[in-house]
Amino acid sequence: MERLHTVLDSPYGPLTLVATDGVLSGLYMSDQRHRPAQETFGERDPAPFGEAISQLEAYFAGELKEFDLPLRLDGTPFQRLVWDELLRIPYGEIRTYGELAELLGKPGASRAVGLANGKNPISVIVPCHRVVGANGNLTGYGGGLDRKKQLLAFEGGGVGVGGGADALF
Secondary structure, eight states: OOEEEEEEOOTTSOEEEEEETTEEEEEEETTOTTOOOGGGGOEEOOGGGHHHHHHHHHHHTTOOSSOOOOBOOOSOHHHHHHHHHHTTSOTTBOEEHHHHHHHTTOTTOHHHHHHHHHTOSBTTTSOGGGEEOTTSOOOOOTTOHHHHHHHHHHHTTTBTSTTHHHHHO
């Protein structure tokens, strides 16, 4: 298993991209909770990240609303179900942890959804920032609540949950 990484400057600080056997397997913000140790990222080499970098730059420029990249999401079966559901949340919309639990057929599992959401290894592209608390309030985000608020504002977030963007800010 070959792991490589590179670092991309973004409006939200440096992003560390990690590839496992040439497939994007991590995208971490600085000071991100649950960020693996730097030594697990492998050698620094931008070679496998051309398309990911291109799409991220287009996203941050406001030109891309949906990523189209192969992803390697390593986690438990439940985590992968949650992360797959995150990928279905459209740009500019948000969902609650409870709504995700309902969509997964596990209406009592909003806390488990929140824990899986927090362990998402590919932030931004797998849009865990689009998930909020039941009342529309911002709740935990591995990259920090300020970044979550900035990403939601950037996307025009708030559409799709009662109270809209005003409830978030």
